[in-house]
Amino acid sequence: MDMDVLATELAISRATLYRAAGSRDTLLGEVFWAIGRLLIEEASGEVTATGPDRVIGISRQFAELVDSAQQLRAFIAEEPQTAARVLFTTAADVNHRAVDAQLAIFVESGIEGEPGDLRSRAFMYVRTLESVLYGPLLGSGPIAFESAEPALRALLTP
Template sequence: MLLRGAAMHYLKHSTIDMDLLAGELVISRATLYRMVGSRDALLGEVFWAIGRLFLAEAAGEATGAGADRVLAVSRQFAELVAGAQQLRQFVSEEPQTAARVLLTTGTPVHERAVAAQLDIFETAGLTGEPAEMRRRAFLYVRLMESVVYSDILGMREIGFEMAEPALRALLPA
């Protein structure tokens, strides 16, 4: 219930205002913080919930197998993120918070993205030694973050096409 309420609040406001959210959920601000820990943690949960939906949609639309399938999922995911107006607005208005939540270990978003990328590799039929695959997934996610969150990183829009050769190079043969 809390995550659903927070997600709806985020979609309406393109941010999370903890005071306003507590009022919407009819709980005190202190209770809200006890339940979620911090605004960053709650944002991380909301972003991951949205990211999971985007990944599922991208995987459902992707075709092919192997490296081509992985790249198709990634391309579609990048397009979905680019079209997410609330996320674009949040990143524009709160770039430091966005960087902290999306790109660091302050929340589990990045770690979950690496685990999801490993699943995408496996579903596409790409396998290898587990530690090596994890390193590849980590690097793959970092490169994808550079594409979808380039504005946070100080670079205006890096197109997927530019990153695709590097992404393909990270995939096992």
Template sequence: MAPEVLLRGAANHFLQHSTIDMDMLAGELAISRATLYRAVGSRDALFGEVLWAIGEILIAEASGEAAGSGPDRVIEVSRIFAELLGSAQQMRRFVESEPQVAARVLFTAAAEVRCRAIEAQLAIFQECGIEGDPGDLRRKAALYVRTLEGVLYGPLLGSGPIAFEQAEPALRALITA
């Protein structure tokens, strides 16, 4: 089975069920569970691919809607992305029902979601004209993503809900320093 077909099937499964049940997914894809695991490696890895695919769509949508330029545009893309993700019921249900899995997939290198988010943030910086030493920009992108994670997943991180407006001064300081 082609990887893109498997990913599309897994993403559709997640959007319908707010989780990934490997037995059900294998049945939906008409493959064995063993074949599914051979193709994806682990459930966490598959979650990472699915969540990143959804994240890419939301980033593109946020970038398309955002106005302005420079730091203001970076902030606007982030605000719109946070709103889009906040309105995604499947994601909210997943984080509430499987917080340990969500934390592993979203915040550790195991599923590469965080690494990809940093690369995407770096691209947004560059597209918006944020300049600087490449190493410094990468560190700023990592700090920016970590701060934005507090807004997106505050309860999962143990900090409770954080409004975007509360985090905006810190986000802005990272890109204007």
């Protein structure tokens, strides 16, 4: 995403764009999160199971949807450092939002635990799922969902 081109297309100055959007990383984070939120909603709507099976089903569907998102894959391949910074650090708040969304999925699915424990488990769950979604970006290469499923399931029980 070229901020100069975006400013021109929006018919605003570059300075106005940066005032409104913050940094390029912040804007990319908003875009990634908007896409992620839509994919979570779509995945959630396709799963009818309950409890841990619902959580795993949503995660599997989400992973398949992310894998088929060609523009996201292209961006990660073309700008791996930017993608890693935006997706995995506090630079754009994507990870924090992903943990909040995962925590909501836990609660909606009936996963029980103390609030602090559930949040910690949601954080670990998201990090494990990221290894499936973004293995090459993390330096681990592709990881099949089935390989990570036992670890994900282990996080669903207190």
